Amino acid sequence: MAPTTPFPFVFVGDGIADEDAAEWLRQVRLYGLGHTEDDKIRVFELCIAPGSPAWDWYDRLDPRARNSFKAIIHEFKKEYAAFFLPFLPLPAWLPLERLEQCVIREEELGRDVVEERTGLILPSHIAYARRIRRLSAAVYDQPAAPLIAEARRRLPPALRACQHVRNPQSPTGP
Numbered sequence: 128m129a130p131t132t133p134f135p136f137v138f139v140g141d142g143i144a145d146e147d148a149a150e151w152l153r154q155v156r157l158y159g160l161g162h163t164e165d166d167k168i169r170v171f172e173l174c175i176a177p178g179s180p181a182w183d184w185y186d187r188l189d190p191r192a193r194n195s196f197k198a199i200i201h202e203f204k205k206e207y208a209a210f211f212l213p214f215l216p217l218p219a220w221l222p223l224e225r226l227e228q229c230v231i232r233e234e235e236l237g238r239d240v241v242e243e244r245t246g247l248i249l250p251s252h253i254a255y256a257r258r259i260r261r262l263s264a265a266v267y268d269q270p271a272a273p274l275i276a277e278a279r280r281r282l283p284p285a286l287r288a289c290q291h292v293r294n295p296q297s298p299t300g301p
Contacts, residue, residue, distance in 0.1 A: 134158060135174045140181030140207065148207035152200065157246045159196070167196040226262040231255040233283035 135154035138146060155174055159167035175181045184206055192198040235251045242254045249257070 135170075137174055137176045138181050139176045139179040140184065141179060148203075152203060156200070160245075160247070164196055168193065168199065171196065171199055222262050226259065229255070229259055229262065231283060236283060
C-alpha cells in the first residue's frame with residue numbers, strides 16, 4: 128500500500144517563482160513511494176508546468192534517460208544543482224553524540240511517527256530501532272554494526288522485556 132502524501136506542487140523552474148527544486152523533488156519522490164517505475168515517471172511529468180523552462184528542459188532530455196526514474200532524478204539534479212547542497216562529511220563525533228542522545232520513552236511506544244529520512248509512517252519502536260541501527264553503523268563504520276549495549280540499556284522496560292536474544296549458532300546469526 129502506498130503511503131498517503133499530498134500531490135506535489137507544479138514546478139516551473141524559471142528561477143523567478145518562489146520555489147525550491149530540492150523540496151519539489153523530495154515531494155515527488157515521497158509521492159512515488161510504493162508505485163511502479165512508470166507511475167513515478169508519470170508523476171514527475173505531471174508535476175512540471177507545461178510551457179515552463181522546466182518542461183523545455185524535460186522535452187530536451189535524452190529519451191534513454193526518460194525510461195528510468197533514477198536517470199531522470201540524476202539529470203534533474205545536474206540541471207538544478209544550485210538548489211541542492213553539496214555533500215559534506217559529518218564530523219566523527221556527531222553520530223556518536225546523536226546515538227547517545229537517542230532515547231525512546233515508554234509513553235512513545237505504539238504511536239505512529241514519520242521517519243525523518245524516508246518520510247514513512249512507522250510505529251515508534253521500529254523507527255527508533257532503524258535510527259539506532261543507522262547511527263551505530265555510522266559510528267562503527269560497518270554496514271551491519273550491532274546495536275550498542277548502551278542503546279539496549281536505555282530501552283523502556285516494556286520494550287526490554289520483549290527483547291529476543293538469538294542463538295549465535297543459529298543459521299540466521301546473532
